[in-house]
Amino acid sequence: MKHTRAPDVVVRRLALYLRVLGEVAADGVDRFISSRELGDRAGVSPAQVRKDLAFFGEFGKQGVGYEVRVLQQELQGILNVDREIRVGLAGVGELGTALARYLYRRFHHDGAYAFHLVASFDVDPDKVGRPVEGDIMVYHMDELHDVVRRLGLEIFILAVPAGAAQAVADACVAAGVRAILNFAPVKLRVPPGVRLHISDVSLELQQLAYYL
Amino acid sequence: MKHTRAPDVVVRRLALYLRVLGEVAADGVDRFISSRELGDRAGVSPAQVRKDLAFFGEFGKQGVGYEVRVLQQELQGILNVDREIRVGLAGVGELGTALARYLYRRFHHDGAYAFHLVASFDVDPDKVGRPVEGDIMVYHMDELHDVVRRLGLEIFILAVPAGAAQAVADACVAAGVRAILNFAPVKLRVPPGVRLHISDVSLELQQLAYYL
DNA sequence: TAGATTGTTAATCGATTAACAATC
DNA sequence: TAGATTGTTAATCGATTAACAATC
Known part of the structure; x- marks a missing residue:
């Protein structure tokens, strides 16, 4: 499932992203979020967001961003909090x-x-x-x-x-x-x-x- | 007083060192502690301890180590907790x-x-x-x-x-x-x-x- | 003095940022 | 298509480790 164990800093930020996604999802309306917006809300650079996610797979669409619900579930799976x-x-x-x-x-x-x-x-x-x-x-x-x-x-x-x-x-x-x-x-x-x-x-x- | 602002990781470890020194000092007896012992107790390498301290000055004696009370007071001063x-x-x-x-x-x-x-x-x-x-x-x-x-x-x-x-x-x-x-x-x-x-x-x- | 340990420099390692081709 | 944004590579930056001369 995970190829290599992720660095601790990455895991910490993943939990942060998950919180942001929860806030965004609570706003209702299924929507997409860009690495820029996710980064802004989490307090990290867009490049950092993409790099962190790239560690685990490809979850976005070029030109569009990440589907909030999908990314949320992916991150929950990665962090083991989907159970x-x-x-x-x-x-x-x-x-x-x-x-x-x-x-x-x-x-x-x-x-x-x-x-x-x-x-x-x-x-x-x-x-x-x-x-x-x-x-x-x-x-x-x-x-x-x-x-x-x-x-x-x-x-x-x-x-x-x-x-x-x-x-x-x-x-x-x-x-x-x-x-x-x-x-x-x-x-x-x-x-x-x-x-x-x-x-x-x-x-x-x-x-x-x-x-x- | 401080030349440059220390990295956050260094500040975190300084607080850790201070705690260790407190435990050691509580054992009574004025004594010296080496970067190795301090590191072992704090969970970091001896080189790391010396590097961290070198950021703020020279507090040790070659061949001997650091005087517990002295280092304690130096670190308290650096962290601003001497007031x-x-x-x-x-x-x-x-x-x-x-x-x-x-x-x-x-x-x-x-x-x-x-x-x-x-x-x-x-x-x-x-x-x-x-x-x-x-x-x-x-x-x-x-x-x-x-x-x-x-x-x-x-x-x-x-x-x-x-x-x-x-x-x-x-x-x-x-x-x-x-x-x-x-x-x-x-x-x-x-x-x-x-x-x-x-x-x-x-x-x-x-x-x-x-x-x- | 001999042994030990510092302070510091150089080498390594890892993480962040920048840049851009790929592509939705 | 045109515009936007990803995934990824290369460049930069910073932190950790190793090594050793200086010296108590």
Whole structure:
């Protein structure tokens, strides 16, 4: 399907393009979009758009552009988001709860597609056994391995305290999780083959401070 | 002070180095760290570490490495985080509240240095006028311009609904804010000179899905 | 001194931009 | 057809890695 693995920057922009296409498609009317317009809306050059897409195939018509719906579906296929992806959440603190509610509201009505948060985990006995939101049950962290296997969780979101993050990540990896989004302010180590993204407010603020 | 503006990737890694140095310094004992150890801990090559630092000056001793405390202070100076930086938060929903509490707990006891969340903003009359956490008051969004000026807010965190984000960003920019961290799932437009970072869970999940 | 590690230059690698023939 | 825009190649730009003299 993919010949070579695409560079990370390309994958990031693909997700951006997909968002733009969603906005354009929401305007109604099937229509075409040029690499110029797509680029303008996504904040990249037209050449960059064409180059990125060319990495995966030919999706446009010369002189016309790209059919919005078609390109949308192609990109969804490439990014693997044309199916249900089951997501787990570790850490049902304030941030974890906020994330759970956000994800639930954003994706749960999208039917069989995209991201479904289906389980969350914590060590607090007061939280375990009751739903964090909707039908998203909170399991004890000890059950992580079993639940990952039983429910087929593929991506994990980590919203646990910094001190616990590495242990939880290790447990996820041991259970077969291959992608982790880490909100804890620590550098985690994962084996090759496991994809780790970070979302770290303090790190972002420090970077921003440089430009003041 | 800075000759040329450093590339974004370098700035990102600088923040990473700073975190590592903090961890090492917390171990106690003043000591030296080599580009190899710093690199290992930060997940980059030793050559990269030296190249990044060389961008700003000479901070090491041949045959020995870098004095942890010294390098820490140098990097804090370079990143501008050796002073109080006043942060505003727009949007006191679930995510906003979680972020406010996190920032308050993480930084408020750090005295005069680093990031201080000093004001938050919302349009909900039930939220306006009462603190979101500690002494962080919630102001009405209409007061944003005045409060930014009065309290000297430099960085803004946006945790408002997608539909409101661009208007709030515009208001921040008009008030003189020069750095924004956006949590809303929309592409924002800001004028040159204003630095915009995004933290977007859906976008991250879509990228992660590619690697499944 | 001997060993280690920096700062820096040169070589490599990869990503972005420019340009244009192909073609809808 | 004439105009527009793609897909792709070549040129440019920038970032990473390798290597090593300088030196603590």
